[in-house]
Amino acid sequence: MMSFKQQLFSGVIWTTIEMAINRSFKFIIKLILARILFPEDYGIIGMTVVFTSIISVFSEMGMGAALIQRKEDKLSKEHFDTAFWTGILWGILIYLIVVFFVGPFAADFYGEPIISEIIPILSLGILINPINAIHKAKLIRSLSFKKISIINNSSTIVAGVVSLILALSGAGVWALVFDAVVIFFVATPQWFYATKWFPSIKFSKKAFSEIFGFGLFTTGTQLFGKVNSQVDYLIVGKIVGATALGYYSLAFLLTSIARTQITQIVDQVIYPIFSKLQDEPEQLKRYYLKILRANTFVIYPIMLGIILFSEYAIPILFGDKWVEAIPIVQILSIGVIISMTTSSFHVLMRASGKPDLELKLSGIFSIVFFIPLIVGGTLLYGIEGTAWGYVIALLCSTFLNLFLMLKIYKIKLRETFGALILPFTITIIPFLVTYFILMTGLPWFIMVFIYAMLLLLLMYFFAKKEINEIRSIFLSRKVL
Template identity: 45%
Template sequence: MNVGKAILSGVFWNVLQEVISRSAGFFIKLLLARLLFPEDFGLIGMATVFISFIQVFNDIGMNAALVQRKEELLDDKHYYTSFWTGIIWSGVIYALIYFLIAPLIVDFYNEHKLLAIVRVLSLSILFSPLVSIQRAILTKRFDFKKLSFISFSTSIAAGIVAIILAFLGYGVWALVFNVVTPVILSIPLYFMATSFIPKFIWDKKAFQDIFGFGVFTTGSSLLIKVTSQMDYLLVGKLVGKISLGVYTFAFIVTEMIRAQIINVFTKVMYPIFSKDQDNTEKLKYYYLELLKVISLVIIPPMLLLIYFTTGLLTFLFGHKWDAAIPIVKIFAWAVIIHMPLVSITAMIRGSGKPKTELNFQFIRALVFYLPLIFIGTYYYGIMGTAWAHLIAKVLTVIFGIYLLNKLFGITPMEILKEVKSSLLIGLIPFAIFYIFNVPFSWYFELIIYLVVLGAAYMLFAKNTIERYIKLFRSYLKK
């Protein structure tokens, strides 16, 4: 297999999917934010916290284990065993949610509306094992074209359903079905894409092979959820659903953009990291090249967002979300600070070190995030949560850079070298406008800012941009 071509093909189809689905997703979020209220986003945030934790146990790491496992050590029994284990396990979990966990969530938040919301949202857990193995198969084949088509087609369809429900006045249920619909619609598409027909085979040895790796990735995934959802849990419990709605909105505008862009490359790079897990030099090269590209895509736009937060959010969403403006700025800085850790978990896991990944996530979640988020939220509300998130991000990056150096020989200076151009591109227009405080309307300022930003890209990243354009053109001609 030509690895370079596989990466290029994967990135191409993932970028295409993300451009279409995220552009459509942004338009959908724009409409939903105008049609719905912070309370609606707060309710869905409360329910999603618990669903996210439970979802980790639902997968038990089998998808990642199938992708990571070398072909010569994998046969049909592993796929069949994983499929039926997932089906039975998800049924048990859904029953627990329906009869036990959903009522407990209602009591925890003292919010009766959550009972039906949690039970319907949990359908995504019940149905997800029907497509999990197929995703692993397509990923191992590097068939990102089919993965991308299924992802963006179901996402757009779900968005249309959500908008219709919002227009009809169904409120929070528009957001609920925006989550559940893609899972249901993807089931027949994944079966058609892989022609995978599960036989009634369950093998104990195959289960032990998969579960032995999956137990570490499950632990890592659980700790990732602690990191990403603990702030939602505490804001919802200590501050309230309206504040949680504001906090969720700020996250969507910033951190979710970062996560989705990185996800494009992570989906491609995890099987690549797995394939070259014994070649440290290749892993290092891939990681630094990935860092350079993602930094160019994320850092300058985030600095633009920081400068124009008030004007952009008011123009796009109205004054309904004014309370989110300072939080958006803090989160945007957190996104920039996070850059050195692009796909670090995929690299550690793909290189066959799931226990190391688990230790990293343990320190990140329980030493850095949990104490800071609790203190910040308890004493200072959602602003305290946002600042705690930023401080925890700084500590995580310091620890992550140490791990990258220890495991793969990636030094802090090498990381700085790869992000240097992106920082210069973003900081030049940001500093000019911040220092001189140009006395124009915000949208006229934005036009000038974009011109200066474009010039900075051409000055500091022209060669990199031209190189990747040339690569994509060569791919399209094949």
């Protein structure tokens, strides 16, 4: 049987493999689809997802996260059975609401009748997600990331192939719809096979109240998170239209590939680890700062590289029809850099049993910062104003998070910025050098090579210790 450190090491390896295959394959499929389809197609999907993604938060009610967080001696089979059947019944109810009420409303809201046809299909995941979430929670608790990786990768590949076939057959926007839906149907039987778990027909009021209490806060947090992630799509789609939303959607996709996908891999692994360390605050703080540094050593170079080279790469990769997405990509990349200042803080709060605080923070971010800045920016400056509103909202949220990290977890500003200063310095120097050389007219693909070489040289000479420390987390298993 593997030790705790060995399990963590295995988890990192398999989630990294999942990223390499899953995310790379998804990106390639999106790249091909973007060349075949049009911004309007992405805009229609963006309009639809605004409603389906927000409603889908309620389908699982955060019970998967509650099952992961709950301590071993306070978790029984009844908790899993209760969560499963509650999720099934609740999912059916939510799906009926989506089909008969949300779909027609969304179509009328945007003046796009096809949305009422798309929503019932795109929302099928609401029925299936509660089933999958319980199985995934069991695998995460046991740190069985190899099984999770295999399921997610195989599902993504099948869905991508189906969507590509549909796009080449002239299905248009429906290729994007089925890309999102097929994943659930391919994954479900694999989850059952991986866990060898089938629910008993049991329901415990006590177990329900215990997991629902935690899940309620988590669901509220996820709801605010979805509102935050979709309100810009809602506003752009309503005010500026489907084509502009298509540009914005692609820009957000490109910038979130690094931020969301890489940090999600780390967050998925560290959530159960942080949960085990919730009674050891010093260990929790030390490990959090190491994860923060590791994340930024990866994300900073990617984001500054996107700012430098997106104006050359996007027309080549996606075609000239997407050139209007370039300034949006560059602006949102700045937002990613800002958000990395407190990356994984939400995982720290949830794992240490503070979902109520996470919920309050999400509410403040949505109501006080995000919505007003997005609305104002879009009305004044169109989709570029939307992007800048998003960036300013992230900056405000970061300041609030830094304050709370100090008050609750005793993580001082100098400790946070101490973890960030070297990754930022090592990245900003190649960025500035490359930027000024680009102005001389040297071919951009040569500058990509120069940028990468400068980064590697600076890391080799000035960050050996830090890189070795990061490797000790992910490779040498010297974690705690």
